[in-house]
Amino acid sequence: MTDPYKVLGVSPNASDEEIKKAYRALVKQYHPDNYADNPLANLAAEKMKAINEAYDEIQKMRAGGSGQTGSGTYSQSGSSAFAQVRQLINAGSLSEAETLLNRTPVSERTAEWHFLKGVILYRNGWVQDARTEIDTACSMDPYNSEYRSFQQRMNTGSTRSPYGEQGQESFGNCDVCDVCSALMCLNCLCRSGSRC
Amino acid sequence: MFGYIRPVRPDMLVGDDELYSAVYCGLCRYSGRHVTHASRFLLNYDFAFLAVLRASLTNEEIRTERVRCPYKFRKRSSAVCDGAFASAAGYFGILTYYKLLDDLNDERGWKKFGKKFLLPLASRMRKKARALGTDEKLVTKPLEDLAALEKEGKEHGNVSPDRAADCFARLTAGIASEGLTGTDADIARQCGYHIGRFVYLIDALDDLEEDAKSGNFNPFLLRYGSLSDAQSHADEIRTTLEDSMRVFSRTYALRCGPVLTPLDRIIFNIADLGGKAAVARVLSGRNNRKAKRNLK
Numbered sequence: 001m002t003d004p005y006k007v008l009g010v011s012p013n014a015s016d017e018e019i020k021k022a023y024r025a026l027v028k029q030y031h032p033d034n035y036a037d038n039p040l041a042n043l044a045a046e047k048m049k050a051i052n053e054a055y056d057e058i059q060k061m062r063a064g065g066s067g068q069t070g071s072g073t074y075s076q077s078g079s080s081a082f083a084q085v086r087q088l089i090n091a092g093s094l095s096e097a098e099t100l101l102n103r104t105p106v107s108e109r110t111a112e113w114h115f116l117k118g119v120i121l122y123r124n125g126w127v128q129d130a131r132t133e134i135d136t137a138c139s140m141d142p143y144n145s146e147y148r149s150f151q152q153r154m155n156t157g158s159t160r161s162p163y164g165e166q167g168q169e170s171f172g173n174c175d176v177c178d179v180c181s182a183l184m185c186l187n188c189l190c191r192s193g194s195r196c
Numbered sequence: 197m198f199g200y201i202r203p204v205r206p207d208m209l210v211g212d213d214e215l216y217s218a219v220y221c222g223l224c225r226y227s228g229r230h231v232t233h234a235s236r237f238l239l240n241y242d243f244a245f246l247a248v249l250r251a252s253l254t255n256e257e258i259r260t261e262r263v264r265c266p267y268k269f270r271k272r273s274s275a276v277c278d279g280a281f282a283s284a285a286g287y288f289g290i291l292t293y294y295k296l297l298d299d300l301n302d303e304r305g306w307k308k309f310g311k312k313f314l315l316p317l318a319s320r321m322r323k324k325a326r327a328l329g330t331d332e333k334l335v336t337k338p339l340e341d342l343a344a345l346e347k348e349g350k351e352h353g354n355v356s357p358d359r360a361a362d363c364f365a366r367l368t369a370g371i372a373s374e375g376l377t378g379t380d381a382d383i384a385r386q387c388g389y390h391i392g393r394f395v396y397l398i399d400a401l402d403d404l405e406e407d408a409k410s411g412n413f414n415p416f417l418l419r420y421g422s423l424s425d426a427q428s429h430a431d432e433i434r435t436t437l438e439d440s441m442r443v444f445s446r447t448y449a450l451r452c453g454p455v456l457t458p459l460d461r462i463i464f465n466i467a468d469l470g471g472k473a474a475v476a477r478v479l480s481g482r483n484n485r486k487a488k489r490n491l492k
Contacts, residue, residue, distance in 0.1 A: 009454020022454065029449065038443070040386060043379050043450050125365060125389050126358035127443065128436040157442045160449035161464035162456065163207065 004054035039123040111141035199240035204469040220244040222275035227285035251280035252459040289325025293318040338367035346413040357415035361393040368392030390444040441471035
């Protein structure tokens with residue numbers, strides 16, 4: 001195994017708190033949920049595994065408590081044909097999954113069919129057609145959280161990028177508006193106190 | 197490839213900006229030395245990005261040196277990174293040759309006549325590029341598929357933008373992942389695919405008016421029916437272009453270490469800010485001086 005400190009990007013002299021902070025940041029970044037729709041989801045899972053192992057190793061070395069573990073797979077129930085399609089998608093056999101899916105008669109194409117079609121297209125890089133299918137699935141079954149979360153994930157960039165929407169948030173969570181609103185609240189409290 | 201993939205420089209760190217300029221300068225010098233001097237005037241941002249991406253994916257070290265540029269009349273920082281530069285300059289030479297061949301097939305009249313004179317120069321660029329060890333098959337096969345698809349689109353009109361972009365995307369995926377193995381190759385292929393998809397589709401968007409007039413193949417005109425219909429779907433087109441950059445950004449993040457390198461930051465800048473800026477530039481007509489359009 002490689003140096004666990006290098007995996008977490010901390011120096012061997014780092015405090016427990018620093019290690020925990022680095023670990024949490026990496027877990028947030030490589031969590032399988034962020035890559036569920038990505039063809040390289042298995043790679044993210046591997047990274048996640050390496051991060052967990054490194055954290056456990058450091059915990060053991062420091063004779064501390066137990067490390068956290070966390071991983072997630074991307075699959076859900078459905079009809080038997082769709083379950084098979086899901087298995088094929090997870091195994092990376094996209095063309096086989098698509099062939100199997102296309103055998104479904106047009107009259108039996110449910111929201112799940114459109115969702116799975118969208119996932120296959122997305123993994124193939126056909127993003128525009130994928131969006132159409134996912135939107136169709138969401139409109140056919142608006143309360144399905146799986147379809148909704150996939151749709152939302154399509155709109156999010158990398159959590160790692162310093163220029164992405166989430167990356168820019170990480171530069172600082174306190175902006176001028178926050179300061180102003182906090183001061184206004186404090187001001188209200190002060191006034192009410194003086195009147196009492 | 198036509199210079200759409202560029203960073204938003206005001207948002208870059210000063211050191212990253214200097215490194216990016218040095219890479220551009222180094223690539224320009226390298227292509228001047230190895231792929232004819234004329235290539236220095238034809239090189240564009242897309243290939244500078246390819247050089248940055250290849251250097252990062254192959255973990256090649258970039259060294260900088262101070263050199264005098266004959267066209268800037270002063271000394272400037274220039275990068276030395278032979279592996280990535282050989283790939284970027286080599287495929288630049290090959291793609292320039294095939295672009296010229298494509299133009300000669302499409303164009304008529306004086307334009308065609310003028311471009312015929314450039315053919316010997318492009319052939320020389322191709323010959324020199326081959327000597328750099330580039331694999332021409334990576335380019336020819338997808339371009340043949342694209343030509344067949346364009347023919348099919350003109351005859352039957354049933355080619356979606358995703359399907360059309362797939363050919364060029366496979367080309368760039370092959371270039372980005374050349375020589376890599378395992379997960380590195382998977383990441384490079386996926387990154388290259390979405391960069392190619394983005395470039396192909398944004399170029400189609402940029403040529404929308406011209407293609408509507410000339411009747412040339414354009415996937416957006418086929419998808420939406422007419423120029424005005426395509427223009428009214430500007431938001432949908434913007435979304436699909438930005439989607440590619442989002443997938444690129446998320447995929448590239450898989451190979452980043454705990455601490456981002458200057459190359460990582462340059463690549464994220466281009467993916468997260470440069471992509472959006474390029475789409476906005478094209479939609480507002482700022483990218484194409486000839487075609488002023490009023491899309492929002």
